[in-house]
Amino acid sequence: MNYFKKILHFALPYKKYGILNIFFNILYAFFGTLAMVSLFPMLTVLFGQTKKVTIEPIWSGFSNTREYAEQYLNFFVTQKANQGAEDVLFFMVVLVISLFFLKNLFRYLAMYSITFLRNGVLKDLRNALYNKTLVLPISFYSEKRKGDTIARITSDVLEIQHSFLSILELVVREPLTIVFTILTMLAISPKLTLFVFVFIPISGFLISLIGKSLKRKSDKVQKEQGLFLSTLEETLGGLKIIKGFTAENIFYNKFAESTNRFYRFSNSLMNRQNLASPTSEFLGITVIGILLWYGGQMVLADKSLNAGLFITYMSLAYQILTPAKAISKASYSVKKGNAAAERVLEILETESNIQDASNATVKKDFTSEIDINNISFKYEDQWVLKDFSLQVPKGHTVALVGQSGSGKSTIANLITRFYDVNKGSINIDGEDIKNTTQNSLRKLLGLVTQDSILFNDTIKGNLLVAKEDASDEEIIDALKVANAWEFVETLANGIETNIGDSGNKLSGGQKQRLSIARAVLKNPPIMILDEATSALDTESERLVQSALENMMKNRTSIVIAHRLSTIQKADNIVVLSKGKIVEQGKHQELLENKGVYYNLVKMQSLA
Ligand SMILES: Nc1ncnc2c1ncn2[C@@H]1O[C@H](COP(=O)(O)OP(=O)(O)OP(=O)(O)O)[C@@H](O)[C@H]1O
Ligand SMILES: [Mg+2]
Secondary structure (H helix, E strand, O other): OHHHHHHHHHHHHHHHHHHHHHHHHHHHHHHHHHHHHOHHHHHHHHHOOOOOOOOOOOOOOHHHHHHHHHHHHHHHHHHHHOOOHHHHHHHHHHHHHHHHHHHHHHHHHHHHHHHHHHHHHHHHHHHHHHHHHHHOOOOHHHHOOHHHHHHHHHHHHHHHHHHHOHHHHHHOHHHHHHHHHHHHHHHHOHHHHHHHHHHHHHHHHHHHHHHOOHHHHHHHHHHHHHHHHHHHHHHHHOHHHHHHOOOHHHHHHHHHHHHHHHHHHHHHHHHHHHOHHHHHHHHHHHHHHHHHHHHHHHHHOOOOOOHHHHHHHHHHHHHHHHHHHHHHHHHHHHHHHHHHHHHHHHHHOOOOOOOOOOOOEOOOOOOOEEEEEEEEEEOOOOEEEEEEEEEEEOOOEEEEEEOOOOOHHHHHHHHOOOOOOOEEEEEEOOEEHHHEOHHHHHHOEEEEOOOOOOOOOEHHHHHHOOOOOOOHHHHHHHHHHOOOHHHHOOOOOHHHOEOOHHHOOOOHHHHHHHHHHHHHHHOOOEEEEEOOOOOOOHHHHHHHHHHHHHHHOOOEEEEEOOOHHHHOOOOEEEEEEOOEEEEEEOHHHHHHHOOHHHHHHHHHHHO
16 A cells, blocks of 8 residues: 555646546446436336326435435326327437446546546656666666666556556546445345445455465566566677577576566466456355345335336346456555555665765866875775775876776776765865765766767767767867777768667777767866777777877876876876785886886786
């Protein structure tokens, strides 16, 4: 119920459709009952049972409604009868048809209005989830499977719309239908209606028994959905490796196992749910049987009930079955929807652990220096950086080198505030980056990540990520700085060429140069470059290197370098080992020291 309330919160903007729905449903339930009741005069006319009433009856209070209605009807028929029974019959048929028409018209209008609410909630939930996906920190996703997040945004939200919100459609309609019908039944025969009252709690109890464990089952189904979407997502991303290592079977089996579990879980879920309608219908018809037996005796033996009235009563009783079935089904839906809602709300309610302080300032420019002050950091429980300090004055290029896993990329992650330091602080112009807004901090930074992250879009589209309103000239200039223009120029569609998923239509070096161009286009005061490790041939290495040099000109840069040739001109080369600085200085100084750096250079020149 709690989840339901929270989801319902998303319906608030669509309140007016909810109100319209209630309004039309009241009319629907009213005309629905009236339509059933209108069968009665037709039956009486058919059976020729109308008593002659020539004086118009007088309304004498609510308790006499039934007599009044019966009398009035007889009066009406008597008057009409002068024109012949067929006329009366025709009139009755028209009445029945019109009432049923109105009933169904209002039913449609009620469903029509609630549709906007249901789909509106679906849309807003998806937007909220997507927005949350953008807001949540990088660390949130290192544990999570991407497919699971995708499943929550797609199938879980759909499940909510499907099962959860479908009950909005019935929540007013069906109970109202039941209330109107029962009121009419009470008016016709209170004695018979007693049975119905006994039946409702008993069947409610039986149905709730069946509904147990539905949430657990549904949760399993939704989780499995996330798992197989993950497998699919990874397969698509790793097709080259899967094929190259002929691992198709391994992945197929993984997928088939998952779909198999999905098959079993959904069978058990659906069959549980499938019990709803048959059970409630059977319970209902049992009651109808009892009513027929008892009421039939009232008609046959003691003649305390008019036959036509009894038939009308029975059709009303039967009419209760449909809403009763719908309600029991809806109660299952809520249980099922609960599991999906829980998964959706889990994301929506996750607080980002990297948030702007309430008094965070907007930093407009970079004036003096980046000061990494005695920081320690761990991703999980092992310290990756320990008491690390480094100053980068404005205009300087600082290079980070060191063996794989020594914590170089981690430093980039911390300056960009993808993660927060555990101890110490990172200050820009003397101000802790925790005290500036993330947005303004990142506006100062240009980022070239270790693996070129490109989108399935045109070259232009990929660059516009850096500057939404850049002109084609600016884009071409940036491409030129990054040495990318020379290959873009030769493409049939130039900057309008689509580069495929993750840029896979391009070579490794071309991808790198594009991601450098993207950072150049942004033109930020501080550049953070995580050079790709992938070996490039000498020609593209030369191109990438001169692209980097072009880019670092007149900027403050932190360069994480694997090819030491890139950084010979750096103002400061920092050699890292296991999260600590072991050496630092200029290229020439470090060579003369004959320490770690000297050995690294020696190894690379040999290679
Ligand atoms: N998201 C993460 N979660 C947990 N541990 C991580 C994560 N990212 C990196 N690490 C660990 O932190 C350590 C430092 O990683 P980092 O990526 O900073 O190394 P690096 O110096 O950039 O290495 P390379 O030269 O190979 O790029 C490694 O031991 C790595 O296992
Ligand atoms: Mg790295």
